[in-house]
Structure formats: structure tokens, C-alpha cells
Amino acid sequence: MNVSKPIAPSKHKVATLESLSESLVAAIRSIPPHEQAVAEAPAIDARRPASSFLDPGVFKREQERIFRRLPMAVTVSAMLPEKGSVIAHNGYGVPLLLARGKDGVVRAFLNACQHKGSMLIEDCEHHKLSRITCPYHAWTYGLDGALVGVPREETFKNLDKAERRLAELPCKEAGGIVWVILDRRAPPDFSLINADLSADLTSLGIGDMHLYGRQTFDLKANWKLVLEPFLEAYHVQRLHSKTVGPMFADVSGVHDLLGPHIRQISGRGDFAPEKLDRVGENIHKMVTITYQMFPCTVVIGSPYYLSVMIIIPTAVDRSQVDYFMLTQEPPNNAKAEELYSRSLDLILKVFGTEDFRAAEISQVGLAAGALDEVVYCGLEVNIPVWQKILDSYLAE
Ligand code: FES
Ligand SMILES: [Fe+2]
Known part of the structure; x- marks a missing residue:
């Protein structure tokens, strides 16, 4: 009989029970x-008006109360792996520039030159830079946002370079995720990224992981319809019956609230509590450990990689998903490369x-007015549970 077994990368690091937060x-x-x-799966009566996914007024309120106020996950630390790493990001409708400075700190700026507003970097690829130079008239900025060079500076009267720093936004890197508050005048309140969440993400090693693959999806669906499958187990055996469904149990697992963030953990298909006593086991x-980090970021653990998804609302019926596949380290041999590449193909599918x-x-059916x-x-x-948290922010 030909039994195909997953091939583990040789000499790989793994997360073990002993390495996790208390x-x-x-x-x-x-x-x-x-x-x-x-046997203990509860029966519940929970409903949500279809308008929650369709109403432009709800979308506007979400933007004002949540997306322009709270820290938003923008990318993973692995996108900015070294001092001098710079990337642009435009998903939330605010042109951003993220730079890891010479001091190792990630800072967020508006991606706009202080001469005439030109975007400094247009693509969303990784750049390794010591200075950021505007493509228009070549004003040059340090990675800390300071304006350091102006061609033909003597032809400007009364130009004070110190007043022309890049506009900086509140930014924090924690647990391998870069968070930004998209309103530059907002106070830098990052209490949402609480100690429990940071401890979990840190213990999972997300901040030290390698970016193996990434993909951006543009979807014709409200962002909450994109997020909801990652909050529930009901669809797994059904929607995924031909792919990953058989690996999981038909139960919703245990969940905890870490502030407004939900942590869900479920045993894989063959889970038995005594297996946890095997020291050093992956x-x-x-x-399966999953986080829905409020409002729109999902982290899912898999045996040899970890998925981070940032679900960005772009219109009431449109979303962008930035997907990142992180591995403990770069593939160090052909077997690891094969495993990671197969895993990436499967997960993207x-x-x-x-x-x-x-x-x-679902968006199509709801938009047709098929159900109230x-x-x-x-x-x-x-x-x-998650909707209640969302509503508490919308009501503020
Ligand atoms: S707009 Fe950037 S240098 Fe002129
Ligand atoms: Fe799913």
C-alpha cells in the first residue's frame, strides 16, 4: 500500500506545548x-440582519468608529526583515510607508512627499534602502522620516527642512505584526494589543518567522462575510470536504477572549488529551490554534507553517485579503522546499x-434580498460573540 506521509523539513524548529504562553x-x-x-455542542438561537452586510451606513460607521480609530494590523514583521526594509501599503485607503530604521524600530508614515505630495514608493514590494527618494524632484528622507536632502535647496526661500518631515502615524510592532493607527492626529493608544495577546503571539514565535509566500485577493464580498468562516467550525466538514475537512473534528473547540480578540483552539481529527504529554511534539x-484579532486579522497555526490574513474592507461589498504564509525558517533543503510549496498551493486553493x-x-444571495x-x-x-464585540465599538 502506498501511504503518503507529510515530509517534515529536516532540522526544523517547531512550536511545542512547553514553548507556549501559560x-x-x-x-x-x-x-x-x-x-x-x-455531545456537548450547544444549540443556540442567534440571528443577524442581512443589512449588517449590505448597508453603506453600517460600512461608514465601521470605518469611522473602528478602522480610522483603532490600531489596524497592516503587515507581518517578516515583510520588514532587516534594518533598511521599506514597504508601501495602500489597503485601508490610506497610502502608507513602513520603514525599519537603523535602530531596528518600524515606523509608519503617510506615503506622501512633503514637497508636492507625490507618493514616494508606488509598488508594495520589499525595498532595502538607506534613504527614501521622491521620484518627482528627488527630495530625500531618512528612514526616521527626516527630510535630509533637497536638490537646488538654495532656490527655496525660507524652507525649513525640520518642518518638512514625513507625516508620521502611530505605529507599534508586537507579536510579529505591525499595527498602525490610520489617523495621524489620534493618540497613540495601543492598549488593544494587550499583554495576553502579545504573550501568545510571541510564544508562537511569529516575530521570528520567515515569509515564505504571500498573496493578495480582491473579493466581491463584505469583509465580515470573509471573516466569519474563520470564526466557525460548521462549514469545515462540508465546504472543505474534499480538501482539509477530513483533518479536523466537527466541533467548535474551546475559545477565550483576550480583550476583544478571540482565541479558538480545537483538537485535530485524531486529538486525544493524553497526546499532549508527549514532550517536544509539534x-x-x-x-489548531486560531486567533481573530479585532477587527479583521486572522492567525491560523498549521503543522509546518502559520497563516496570517488581514481582511481589509475596501467598500461595503468589496474586500482585500492580504495572505501571508510564515515558516519557522527559510526552506533549508529540497524536502522542506517541496513541503512548503505544496502547503502554499493547498492553502491558497x-x-x-x-x-x-x-x-x-453569500454576498450575491444577501444582496438579492433573499433573506432578512x-x-x-x-x-x-x-x-x-464576535458580533457583540463589534457592536460595542459601533455603539460608542
Ligand atoms: S513631489 Fe517629491 S520632490 Fe517634488
Ligand atoms: Fe474554512
Whole structure:
């Protein structure tokens, strides 16, 4: 019989139970045996008006109360791997420039020259720079935003370079994610990125991981329809029946709130609590650890890689998803390369043609006015939990 086994990269680093934060370990240890979880799945009555996904007024309010106020995940640290790394980002409708300075600190600026507003970098690729030079008249900036060079400076009367720094936005790098507050006049309040969340992300090693692959998706769906599949287990055995469904159990797992962020952990298909006692075992082979970081970022652990998805609303019925596949280290041999490349193909297929597709076809039905409200079951219990958090911000 030909049994194909996943080939692990040789000499790979793995996350083990021992390496995780205390609260993560406690949550993992609380996962019930599979049969018990099936038997205890709750029945719930939860509904949401279809207008929540369709109404431009709701979208506007989300933008004002959430997306322009709170820290937004913009990218992963691995996109800015070294001093001098610079990238542009335009997903949230604000042209951003992120730069890791000589001091190692990531700063966020508006991607706009202080001479006439020209974008400094147009693509969203990684650049290694010691200075940022405007393509228009070549004003030059340091990675800290200071204006350091003006061609033919003597022809400007009363130009004070110190007053022409790049416009800086509040920015924080924590747990391997770069967060930015998109209003430059907003106070730099990053309390949303609380200590529990940072401890978890740090213990998962996200900040030290290697960016193996990334892809951007433009979807015809409201951002919440894109996010919801990552809050529930109900679809996994059904929508993913031909791909990853068989690897997972038909249960919703355990969940905890880390402030407004939801941590979901479920045993993989063959989970048994006693397996956790195997010291040094790759924890992602035993359980699936998922975070929905408020409002729009998803982290999912897999045995040999970790997925980060930033779901960015671009219109009431449009979203951009920035997907990042992170590995513990760059592939160091042909087997690792093969494993990572196969994994990337599979995950892009699963997300792209299954989860994201489901969001797009739901959008079509809801936009047709086919139903006034959607309804959720006990395997989707985290969706109403998350909606309550969302509503609390919208009501402020
Ligand atoms: S717009 Fe940048 S140098 Fe003129
Ligand atoms: Fe899914």
C-alpha cells in the first residue's frame, strides 16, 4: 500500500506545548475528548440582519468608529526583515510607508512627499534602502522620516527642512505584526494589543518567522462575510470536504477572549488529551490554534507553517485579503522546499476557492434580498460573540 506521509523539513524548529504562553497551555489542556465535545455542542438561537452586510451606513460607521480609530494590523514583521526594509501599503485607503530604521524600530508614515505630495514608493514590494527618494524632484528622507536632502535647496526661500518631515502615524510592532493607527492626529493608544495577546503571539514565535509566500485577493464580498468562516467550525466538514475537512473534528473547540480578540483552539481529527504529554511534539500537529484579532486579522497555526490574513474592507461589498504564509525558517533543503510549496498551493486553493468563494456567493444571495436575517448554530457560536464585540465599538 502506498501511504503518503507529510515530509517534515529536516532540522526544523517547531512550536511545542512547553514553548507556549501559560494561558495558551491552559486553554489547550482544557480541550475535551472528541466524543465529549460532539455531545456537548450547544444549540443556540442567534440571528443577524442581512443589512449588517449590505448597508453603506453600517460600512461608514465601521470605518469611522473602528478602522480610522483603532490600531489596524497592516503587515507581518517578516515583510520588514532587516534594518533598511521599506514597504508601501495602500489597503485601508490610506497610502502608507513602513520603514525599519537603523535602530531596528518600524515606523509608519503617510506615503506622501512633503514637497508636492507625490507618493514616494508606488509598488508594495520589499525595498532595502538607506534613504527614501521622491521620484518627482528627488527630495530625500531618512528612514526616521527626516527630510535630509533637497536638490537646488538654495532656490527655496525660507524652507525649513525640520518642518518638512514625513507625516508620521502611530505605529507599534508586537507579536510579529505591525499595527498602525490610520489617523495621524489620534493618540497613540495601543492598549488593544494587550499583554495576553502579545504573550501568545510571541510564544508562537511569529516575530521570528520567515515569509515564505504571500498573496493578495480582491473579493466581491463584505469583509465580515470573509471573516466569519474563520470564526466557525460548521462549514469545515462540508465546504472543505474534499480538501482539509477530513483533518479536523466537527466541533467548535474551546475559545477565550483576550480583550476583544478571540482565541479558538480545537483538537485535530485524531486529538486525544493524553497526546499532549508527549514532550517536544509539534503542538500544531495536535491542535489548531486560531486567533481573530479585532477587527479583521486572522492567525491560523498549521503543522509546518502559520497563516496570517488581514481582511481589509475596501467598500461595503468589496474586500482585500492580504495572505501571508510564515515558516519557522527559510526552506533549508529540497524536502522542506517541496513541503512548503505544496502547503502554499493547498492553502491558497482552500482559502481562495472555498472560504473566499463562499463569502462571495453569500454576498450575491444577501444582496438579492433573499433573506432578512442570517441564522447561526452552536458550531458557529463564536460569530455572535464576535458580533457583540463589534457592536460595542459601533455603539460608542
Ligand atoms: S513631489 Fe517629491 S520632490 Fe517634488
Ligand atoms: Fe474554512
